[in-house]
Amino acid sequence: xxxxxxxxxxxxxxxxxxxxxxxxxxxxxxxxxxxxxxxxxxxxxxxxxxxxxxxxxxxxxxxxxxxxxxxxxxxxxxxxxxxxxxxxxxxxxxxxxxxxxxxxxxxxxxxxxxxxxxxxxxxxxxxxxxxxxxxxxxxxxxxxxxxxxxxxxxxxxxxxxxxxxxxxxxxxxxxxxxxxxxxxxxxxxxxxxxxxxxxxxxxxxxxxxxxxxxxxxxxxxxxxxxxxxxxxxxxxxxxxxxxxxxxxxxxxxxxxxxxxxxxxxxxxxxxxxxxxxxxxxxxxxxxxxxxxxxxxxxxxxxxxxxxxxxxxxxxxxxxxxxxxxxxxxxxxxxxxxxxxxxxxxxxxxxxxxxxxxxxxxxxxxxxxxxxxxxxxxxxxxxxxxxxxxxxxxxxxxxxxxxxxxxxxxxxxxxxxxxxxxxxxxxxxxxxxxxxxxxxxxxxxxxxxxxxxxxxxxxxxxxxxxxxxxxxxxxxxxxxxxxxxxxxxxxxxxxxxxxxxxxxxxxxxxxxxxxxxxxxxxxxxxxxxxxxxxxxxxxxxxxxxxxxxxxxxxxxxxxxxxxxxxxxxxxxxxxxxxxxxxxxxxxxxxxxxxxxxxxxxxxxxxxxxxxxxxxxxxxxxxxxxxxxxxxxxxxxxxxxxxxxxxxxxxxxxxxxxxxxxxxxxxxxxxxxxxxxxxxxxxxxxxxxxxxxxxxxxxxxxxxxxxxxxxxxxxxxxxxxxxxxxxxxxxxxxxxxxxxxxxxxx
Numbered sequence: 001x002x003x004x005x006x007x008x009x010x011x012x013x014x015x016x017x018x019x020x021x022x023x024x025x026x027x028x029x030x031x032x033x034x035x036x037x038x039x040x041x042x043x044x045x046x047x048x049x050x051x052x053x054x055x056x057x058x059x060x061x062x063x064x065x066x067x068x069x070x071x072x073x074x075x076x077x078x079x080x081x082x083x084x085x086x087x088x089x090x091x092x093x094x095x096x097x098x099x100x101x102x103x104x105x106x107x108x109x110x111x112x113x114x115x116x117x118x119x120x121x122x123x124x125x126x127x128x129x130x131x132x133x134x135x136x137x138x139x140x141x142x143x144x145x146x147x148x149x150x151x152x153x154x155x156x157x158x159x160x161x162x163x164x165x166x167x168x169x170x171x172x173x174x175x176x177x178x179x180x181x182x183x184x185x186x187x188x189x190x191x192x193x194x195x196x197x198x199x200x201x202x203x204x205x206x207x208x209x210x211x212x213x214x215x216x217x218x219x220x221x222x223x224x225x226x227x228x229x230x231x232x233x234x235x236x237x238x239x240x241x242x243x244x245x246x247x248x249x250x251x252x253x254x255x256x257x258x259x260x261x262x263x264x265x266x267x268x269x270x271x272x273x274x275x276x277x278x279x280x281x282x283x284x285x286x287x288x289x290x291x292x293x294x295x296x297x298x299x300x301x302x303x304x305x306x307x308x309x310x311x312x313x314x315x316x317x318x319x320x321x322x323x324x325x326x327x328x329x330x331x332x333x334x335x336x337x338x339x340x341x342x343x344x345x346x347x348x349x350x351x352x353x354x355x356x357x358x359x360x361x362x363x364x365x366x367x368x369x370x371x372x373x374x375x376x377x378x379x380x381x382x383x384x385x386x387x388x389x390x391x392x393x394x395x396x397x398x399x400x401x402x403x404x405x406x407x408x409x410x411x412x413x414x415x416x417x418x419x420x421x422x423x424x425x426x427x428x429x430x431x432x433x434x435x436x437x438x439x440x441x442x443x444x445x446x447x448x449x450x451x452x453x454x455x456x457x458x459x460x461x462x463x464x465x466x467x468x469x470x471x472x473x474x475x476x477x478x479x480x481x482x483x484x485x486x487x488x489x490x491x492x493x494x495x496x497x498x499x500x501x502x503x504x505x506x507x508x509x510x511x512x513x514x515x516x517x518x519x520x521x522x523x524x525x526x527x528x529x530x531x532x533x534x535x536x537x538x539x540x541x542x543x544x545x546x547x548x549x550x551x552x553x554x555x556x557x558x559x560x561x562x563x564x565x566x567x568x569x570x571x572x573x574x575x576x577x578x579x580x581x582x583x584x585x586x587x588x589x590x591x592x593x594x595x596x597x598x599x600x601x602x603x604x605x606x607x608x609x610x611x612x613x614x615x616x617x618x619x620x621x622x623x624x625x626x627x628x629x630x631x632x633x634x635x636x637x638x639x640x641x642x643x644x645x646x647x648x649x650x651x652x653x654x655x656x657x658x659x660x661x662x663x664x665x666x667x668x669x670x671x672x673x674x675x676x677x678x679x680x681x682x683x684x685x686x687x688x689x690x691x692x693x694x695x696x697x698x699x700x701x702x703x704x705x706x707x708x709x710x711x712x713x714x715x716x717x718x719x720x721x722x723x724x725x726x727x728x729x730x731x732x733x734x735x736x737x738x739x740x741x742x743x744x
Contacts, residue, residue: 048081057103057130061085064096074101082107086129090114093125103130115160118143118190122154132158143190146171146691147219147716151186160190169194169217171716172691176204179692179714181215193218193226217717223249228257229717233709237334239264243271253277267294269303269335281312289335302327302334304347316356323349329372333704339670339680346371363387376468377417380532386411392432404432412532418464420471420530422456424537430484441491450482450523452536458528471530482523482539490515503600506558506565513550519543541582548576572596588613590621603629618644633658642673649674662688666697677702691715 051067053060053076065080076098078084084091084098084105094109104126107113111125113136122139133156140150141162151167164187170180179202186196199215200207218224228245235241245259259271269291276284290303309321324347326332336342351366368381392406407429414421430448437443457476461469494511521542531537551573559565573596578589590612597605605628610621626639634657641650651671658664666684671677684697692714699707 053098053100055098055100055103055129057086060098060129073099075099088116091125091127098129103128105129118160120154127156132156141188141190143219148177149188149194162188164188164196167196170691171714179203183215188219190219193224223255225249229711229713231709231711233707235705235707237705238266261291265295267292267296282310284309291335302331304331318354320352321350323351325349326370329375332372345373359391359393361389376466378419378468379416380419380421381415382412383415384413402433404434406430414532418468418470420456420458420473422454422473422530424532425453426536427451441489443487443489445487448484450484451479453477453479454530456530458530473530478525478529480523480525480529482521484519484521486517486519488515488517501558504557505555507556508570509554511552513552515548517546543581544578545581546576546578548574550574568598568601569596570598602631603627615644620644664688
């Protein structure tokens, strides 16, 4: 048997070695399997069958119209619709030469190399089946989801890794591309990033940025260290400015964004955002802004900072911190962007330590703040504020389980520089007994005690040097004792209305919920108490009635068989008022109303109001209205805030409209109706195309500052613009997110 095989091999070799190469398809020896014809099809008409070629790199599958082998050079030549496959690598071309000994493969004539999920084309592809290295001449790489890399020479260094000479990088599909980065030398890891030197930015055939010493961009990575898309603009107060953010992917659970801010009329600043997500329940965020005002007379160093921390120490044991600070009272007005921060009246800091039990909650709090409206040190801190609260629960005494008890206790140390400070202890237990009135209503009488002790006694007032009036105290303990007796009455009536599918609503549940409370408070020592917390320190003897009437409409949609209907609150209307029977000046307090209408989940309306029955000429004390509309492609909102007599009269509005798949318009306004001035207006346009987006925003502020901002975002090389979508970090080497597909 061995001799027969040797004879076949020798005979095949003699046939292959000769003055000319055979011009017909032959049976290749040495591991090359012969082609076979399909059953019932003549050999001449049979489609090419896969042939296994044994090489030093292992077996390779080849499909071709014609195959030849040159024995002395151990060379297999395949022509016509050639397809060579080894593992996840597939090579197609018009002609392919394979050196079985070295594994060197040369493909010409429309060569195409599939490297995993990446596709490479070029004039010629040299590929080594053994090492996986190779060269694509005048080639181009297409890698998901939208990256294109081209160059005069692409040298494959390993799986998905290429060295590029005179390369081009873009995510545009047109030719020449709308934008592209060109680099003399670059390296691309198709699973990570591309970076290069001696680069330039081109728009079509025009080099808009002729020289960049270094260029990098992330590929198929959600988080990658690198520069984000810069932002530019011009401000009437700060001059031309540039914001250049850099994203640092420190680890899988933490990252940071550092932004260099340069202002023509102010100086150079730095903005920092740090995030560390230890787990789904434990996270830490730190922010900060610092600027060296080198362009301002009397150079200053200014800034703000913040720290947020949330830690679940154990089940029910939580630590939360929100610490903030500013260098001066005007820093937000000068450098904050949004009106919410520019108009902030104070900066607060809180540290909470909470322990929850089945029937108790214990909270320790440190609270301090900085008042931004005055230079006088009038801040009143609570360092610390310790509280314990028992939720309403049955009395744990046999025979008394029908009685309920609840209570609150607190110990607070008040600290401040200007004005009275000291310590307050407060204990407030209450006992109640719900009584059902034949199931139609419930009456809950209650009795409570309250003891509040202070280590200070107010003996008068004094005026400071700058004209402020503050309490004058002495170190003397003072205790106020209160007793309270009262009752709660509440009932509920409901009815279901069959709508019959109108507006896709099957039925509406109407409920009426009246509630009445009476509380009588009496006690001793109501005078000479420090006023630290309104509602606690200023309690007086009283006999009050409070009523509220709540109307609710709940809707249920029509649901096909086997599906669950949607349920929501269609409307709610609440009226309430308090009357003090011991008050000699004003018996009845203001009537308050709250209306919410949400008819079809397209628009939602809410209005609140307060009417003083004794308000001659100014009966309406305050009103608010808010209307929100979402009807694709439009999202709109408008709200008003008003109080009498003419203290606040404010209108806010916003509109976002997706004009088409390429264009989104945005507008917001903040209008002081009392003075007929616009505090801030913003008009913005987002233009989104296949491989880039441009945003322009104009901000006008009354007698303050006007700005124009713009940013160009390149798909795959910066944070994409997507209306209503918060996009994660991305940029020059900072990976991309799925939201970028909105640009395409």
